[in-house]
Amino acid sequence: xxxxxxxxxxxxxxxxxxxxxxxxxxxxxxxxxxxxxxxxxxxxxxxxxxxxxxxxxxxxxxxxxxxxxxxxxxxxxxxxxxxxxxxxxxxxxxxxxxxxxxxxxxxxxxxxxxxxxxxxxxxxxxxxxxxxxxxxxxxxxxxxxxxxxxxxxxxxxxxxxxxxxxxxxxxxxxxxxxxxxxxxxxxxxxxxxxxxxxxxxxxxxxxxxxxxxxxxxxxxxxxxxxxxxxxxxxxxxxxxxxxxxxxxxxxxxxxxxxxxxxxxxxxxxxxxxxxxxxxxxxxxxxxxxxxxxxxxxxxxxxxxxxxxxxxxxxxxxxxxxxxxxxxxx
Numbered sequence: 001x002x003x004x005x006x007x008x009x010x011x012x013x014x015x016x017x018x019x020x021x022x023x024x025x026x027x028x029x030x031x032x033x034x035x036x037x038x039x040x041x042x043x044x045x046x047x048x049x050x051x052x053x054x055x056x057x058x059x060x061x062x063x064x065x066x067x068x069x070x071x072x073x074x075x076x077x078x079x080x081x082x083x084x085x086x087x088x089x090x091x092x093x094x095x096x097x098x099x100x101x102x103x104x105x106x107x108x109x110x111x112x113x114x115x116x117x118x119x120x121x122x123x124x125x126x127x128x129x130x131x132x133x134x135x136x137x138x139x140x141x142x143x144x145x146x147x148x149x150x151x152x153x154x155x156x157x158x159x160x161x162x163x164x165x166x167x168x169x170x171x172x173x174x175x176x177x178x179x180x181x182x183x184x185x186x187x188x189x190x191x192x193x194x195x196x197x198x199x200x201x202x203x204x205x206x207x208x209x210x211x212x213x214x215x216x217x218x219x220x221x222x223x224x225x226x227x228x229x230x231x232x233x234x235x236x237x238x239x240x241x242x243x244x245x246x247x248x249x250x251x252x253x254x255x256x257x258x259x260x261x262x263x264x265x266x267x268x269x270x271x272x273x274x275x276x277x278x279x280x281x282x283x284x285x286x287x288x289x290x291x292x293x294x295x296x297x298x299x300x301x302x303x304x305x306x307x308x309x310x311x312x313x314x315x316x317x318x319x320x321x322x323x324x325x326x327x328x329x
Contacts (some may be wrong), residue, residue, distance in 0.1 A: 002293045004327055005031035006314065007062060007208050007303035010041045017046045018053035020314055025054045027318020027328035028233035030288050031090075031300060033208075034063040037268045051085040058088050062172060062208075062301075063154040065096030066114030067104040073134050074114065075121035079144040087145055091118065092172065094154035097234065108159050115151060115167055123147045152206065156238040158188045162164050165192025165203055170299070175235035177288055178275040182207065183293035184240060207292050208301030209275040213316045217281040224279030225265030230256060232268070232276060242275050278302055282320035287324060289325055 005306060006024050008017065015245050032050050034043035043061040050059050060081065061244030064074050082089035093115055095106035120127035122144050137299035154172045164171035171189055173181065174257070190200035210227045214220040229252050236244040246266060252324040255264035278285045278300075289300045307313020322328050 001298060002325070002327065003030040003299040004317070004322055004325070005029065005033060005206070005208070005299050006288070006302040006306065007126075007301045008031045008046060008319070009037070009304045010034050010043050010046050012046070012310075014045070014047070014158055017049040017259070020310060021050040021057070021059075022053045023311070024056045024314050024318065026320060026329075027314075028327060029318065030057060031299060031301070032057050032059045033092070034060075034091070034163055034224055035303075036061045036064050036094075038068070038096065038101065044081065047081055048084060051081060051088070054088075055086075056088075058090055058150075059085060060090035060149075060152070061092050062152065062174070063092035063094035063098070065094055065106050066110050066132075067096050067099050067106040070100070070120055071114045071117035071127075072134065072138070075118045075144075076140055078149045079122060079140050082149050083142070083145045090150040090152055090170075092152040092154055093118075093323070095160065098263070108163065111153075112167075115153070115163075118166075119148065120149075123150060155298060158191070161185055161188035162192030162195070165189040165194075166196045167200065168203060170206050172208060172301070174208050174274060174303075175210075175231050176207055176208045176239060177278050178239060178241060179203045179291040179295035179297075180241040181239055182292060182297050186286065186296055204298035205296060206299040206301055208303050210279075210304070211285065211302035211306055211313065211317075212277070212279045212308065213282055213285045213302075213306065213313045213321060215281060215316070216308075217279075217284060219274065220281070220306060221270075221279045222265070223305070224277045225268045225273055226261045226271060227265070227305065228277040229261055229264035232272075235276065239275070242272070244272065248272075248327040282324065284315050285317075286321045286324035289321065293325070 127134040152170040153168040193200040212220040212224040
């Protein structure tokens, strides 16, 4: 099953998420996510606005991490969002990025133990893991609407994706629009699934990235270059199917450190842009998404800023991109 999702940053003004989410759901967008990036407001606030404005779309944070939140807090947020949304929540967990800036470590062991602890807390059980312990009598109040909230694991590496193959319903690769990466992700998931006797096809693959859709394709791509330049230094080395020359990365860093993101963006070539962002006219963006679905992705998540303006981009995604993909309501 192919689905379209939208990803939102958490720093928009309060009250702005409801209208955007309502419009997205009316167009048939299946999943609405809010990022949990370090230093930004926590995603639970925007997610509660989205829950109040929608009735069908699934929604959740992509992603929380157990280096800055204890599993009992993660479970409590997941249970509250699930209750408020009438059972539509999912929970995204990841090791976390930029944690060294706050003296925290997002290890794979911490992620795996947190996922197990959250599952136990939601089900009303105790948990005695290598890092987290929850007494058998620990209960959330009020009791969770569902004893299990669907789990998404975010990450790129073989061990994280193998963990998703063992315990999650979905695995998300954030910051990519590259169809060549999808078979690599599927193989990494399959390795983990095989270890516990799961069918790897039970784990959906979500691919999401910066997205800018506009009838003026060149303007859309120019903005996308600026937006994606800030992330290339983090994600470019994680994709084994893409080689980014070191001099180009050094050029991007120099412009970014000088406060010139537009200058950095101008250096991003077309081929690289199309591997790490969705951008251009509705036809161009639909073609990118179609390639990902053909490669085996189950959901494509169009991330901020969506368009030259977020309402305009969401409108074009719903009215132009999704019909081209055969996904209109």
